[in-house]
Amino acid sequence: MAKKTEKEIKNIWTYDPAPESSDHIQLKDKYDLYIDGKWVKPESGKYYDTSNPASTKKIASIAYGNDKDVDKAVRAARKAYKNVWSKMEPSERAKYIFRIARIMQERARELAVIECMDSGKVIREARDVDVPLACNHFFYYAGWADKLEYAFPNQKVESIGVAGQIIPWNFPLLMAAWKIAPALAAGNTVVLKPAETTPLTALKLAEIIHEAGLPAGVVNVVTGFGDTGAAIVNHHDIDKIAFTGSTGVGKLIQRAVAGTNKRVTLELGGKSANIILDDAPLDQAVEGIVNGIFFNQGHVCCAGSRLFVQENVADRVIQMLKARMETLVVGDPLDKNTDIGAINSKEQLATINKYIEIGKKEGADMYQSHINLPKSGYYCAPTLFTNMSQSSVIVKEEIFGPVLTIQTFRTIDEVIQKANNTEYGLAAGVWTSNGARIFNLTTKLKAGVVWANTYNRFDPVSPFGGYKESGFGREGGLHGLKSYVKLS
Numbered sequence: 322m323a324k325k326t327e328k329e330i331k332n333i334w335t336y337d338p339a340p341e342s343s344d345h346i347q348l349k350d351k352y353d354l355y356i357d358g359k360w361v362k363p364e365s366g367k368y369y370d371t372s373n374p375a376s377t378k379k380i381a382s383i384a385y386g387n388d389k390d391v392d393k394a395v396r397a398a399r400k401a402y403k404n405v406w407s408k409m410e411p412s413e414r415a416k417y418i419f420r421i422a423r424i425m426q427e428r429a430r431e432l433a434v435i436e437c438m439d440s441g442k443v444i445r446e447a448r449d450v451d452v453p454l455a456c457n458h459f460f461y462y463a464g465w466a467d468k469l470e471y472a473f474p475n476q477k478v479e480s481i482g483v484a485g486q487i488i489p490w491n492f493p494l495l496m497a498a499w500k501i502a503p504a505l506a507a508g509n510t511v512v513l514k515p516a517e518t519t520p521l522t523a524l525k526l527a528e529i530i531h532e533a534g535l536p537a538g539v540v541n542v543v544t545g546f547g548d549t550g551a552a553i554v555n556h557h558d559i560d561k562i563a564f565t566g567s568t569g570v571g572k573l574i575q576r577a578v579a580g581t582n583k584r585v586t587l588e589l590g591g592k593s594a595n596i597i598l599d600d601a602p603l604d605q606a607v608e609g610i611v612n613g614i615f616f617n618q619g620h621v622c623c624a625g626s627r628l629f630v631q632e633n634v635a636d637r638v639i640q641m642l643k644a645r646m647e648t649l650v651v652g653d654p655l656d657k658n659t660d661i662g663a664i665n666s667k668e669q670l671a672t673i674n675k676y677i678e679i680g681k682k683e684g685a686d687m688y689q690s691h692i693n694l695p696k697s698g699y700y701c702a703p704t705l706f707t708n709m710s711q712s713s714v715i716v717k718e719e720i721f722g723p724v725l726t727i728q729t730f731r732t733i734d735e736v737i738q739k740a741n742n743t744e745y746g747l748a749a750g751v752w753t754s755n756g757a758r759i760f761n762l763t764t765k766l767k768a769g770v771v772w773a774n775t776y777n778r779f780d781p782v783s784p785f786g787g788y789k790e791s792g793f794g795r796e797g798g799l800h801g802l803k804s805y806v807k808l809s
């Protein structure tokens with residue numbers, strides 16, 4: 322059969338628009354800070370705009386919290402910790418957490434649509450991944466709340482106190498759930514700061530928490546920018562900092578807490594290897610590559626951004642991958658057929674484009690899908706680079722966009738050495754039909770998570786976190802709970 326041209330392939334894959342409706346969502350024009358169970362105005366009186374990266378249009382005004390607001394929130398959290406939450410029967414705490422999970426489920430569609438509008442991610446992902454997983458984290462940790470002595474047998478289990486939690490823009494609701502659910506289950510109270518570009522679902526979560534009747538001050542949400550986050554980190558009455566974000570800010574946080582009694586967990590950047598061996602099921606592997614780096618615009622800290630393909634199948638895999646890239650639908654995040662939505666912000670798009678230029682200047686060969694990007698909004702076509710060296714900037718540095726580098730290898734030892742030759746150690750993927758090869762690689766790859774014949778799979782029961790410059794501490798599962806308890 323004659324090989325199909327790119328245009329023919331494209332024609333097969335043209336869909337009619339299938340937009341998710343957004344008329345059911347409830348958003349206010351202006352959001353204040355959620356402190357001590359009330360919506361309060363920021364001390365500075367300042368607000369900033371959060372906008373939709375797919376249209377660049379403003380969605381709402383958001384309070385810009387400063388150190389005085391953070392102080393109020395921490396005081397509220399301390400009071401709630403001392404007087405109510407740490408004293409409450411664990412089974413009662415569990416009821417509140419279950420209630421949050423159930424209300425989130427009831428509002429799942431609204432949360433998914435708002436997540437898309439605020440972050441640019443596609444509805445398919447927000448609806449099928451972010452929101453259900455966020456609910457499941459609350460369900461999962463609610464289950465542990467009255468069983469802490471079974472979670473950590475033969476040890477005395479105590480809560481820590483007030484947790485300051487700072488989260489990024491790539492999985493806004495899910496990151497809030499990852500952090501809040503185990504903290505509450507273990508008896509701690511929380512001051513959460515969402516990322517500046519994606520505050521809306523955390524604010525909706527505050528509404529849900531309010532509706533669930535949580536005692537005032539147990540969860541406080543302070544919106545703002547980096548200085549708001551720094552005010553949380555530097556507050557003298559915070560017992561634990563949980564941060565997910567860039568390695569640069571992670572290092573600042575570590576410096577800021579050095580010499581204090583604050584506990585810290587950091588989930589930072591990544592440059593994860595996705596490894597295709599010659600006996601891999603190649604169709605699935607190509608889907609895994611696409612899922613690993615192109616879906617969600619590459620806005621995943623564990624994105625499989627470095628692809629390693631065994632030399633004898635490399636030409637075939639690259640050809641299959643290019644054909645698949647031509648079928649990817651880039652556009653309106655709210656359309657159910659869209660594979661790749663909008664880049665989260667103008668600044669992030671500029672960063673991605675800067676790296677694409679660096680790749681070209683370094684002499685790598687670039688291939689981009691032949692896609693007409695939407696005229697307004699921040700978009701980037703799926704991009705791959707071949708013919709680079711291990712020392713290329715685009716191989717070494719995290720790009721956080723739909724940009725893949727491809728390198729080949731001959732032997733398993735060679736790929737282990739290449740995959741581990743990075744400052745990061747968050748995740749990796751291995752594709753092979755040979756179980757022994759999976760175990761050989763998974764034990765030797767220096768990454769917090771190694772997926773075999775799949776990629777980007779999450780579950781509340783499984784711990785997630787990194788090595789080296791990808792941070793330390795784990796979230797999810799019992800490991801995630803352990804970060805929020807004192808054991809003796």
Ligand code: ADP
Nearest residue numbers: 487488489515516517546547550551566567570
């Ligand atoms: P990204 O590059 O993913 O945006 P950042 O590390 O810049 O990651 O941001 C992640 C979160 O950290 C955001 O909520 C941001 O506002 C916050 N943040 C930024 N700078 C600081 C800082 N110096 N101290 C504490 N939090 C910060």
